[in-house]
Amino acid sequence: AQTVTQSQPEMSVQEAETVTLSCTYDTSESDYYLFWYKQPPSRQMILVIRQEAYKQQNATENRFSVNFQKAAKSFSLKISDSQLGDAAMYFCAYRVSQGGSEKLVFGKGTKLTVNP
């Protein structure tokens, strides 16, 4: 079964600094998708970034980028120039595709605090 592990329950960063959130996953598939979602205090789940496993190039979205290491099954999220609005829970997720269905398996999340 696919599993997703986020080993850092909590992280903190100073405003304007850079922080990296870790995620590892377990799969026997060769083609898959990985995602990072942000959940601020409003509880809304917001898609931050996604990565297709067959693409070698790491995905980027403005201040957010990933370090995708397929062989190591690692998918870390880097937030540059951290802002107070980045404070949230961050969830890593792996997409499972079985029998025509599309499902996500989530890690347990990392709580990010941004200090002014």
Added chain:
Amino acid sequence: DAGITQSPRHKVTETGTPVTLRCHQTENHRYMYWYRQDPGHGLRLIHYSYGVKDTDKGEVSDGYSVSRSKTEDFLLTLESATSSQTSVYFCAISGGQAPETQYFGPGTRLLVL
């Protein structure tokens, strides 16, 4: 933002009563999902749908049923609510040009007394 609404947004009920949560989408996406979020567990899939009247179980489906009679609506029913079903429930949708990417509704906070 994806057009997904959930109703009600908050509900308090008593053990043993039936509860139905509704998810409504305006994107005409094929796939719809129900997750629950509990402290220490992240989000876990309850049930999902891959088309009208086509549904299947997720990893925590016991005590829940679903129905999808129209593309835009996906209902989650707790036949007889228990305190262990106190949680935050999220609906998600995927489809169109990027079926692998799920977009979430605002969530429903359910308290079972």
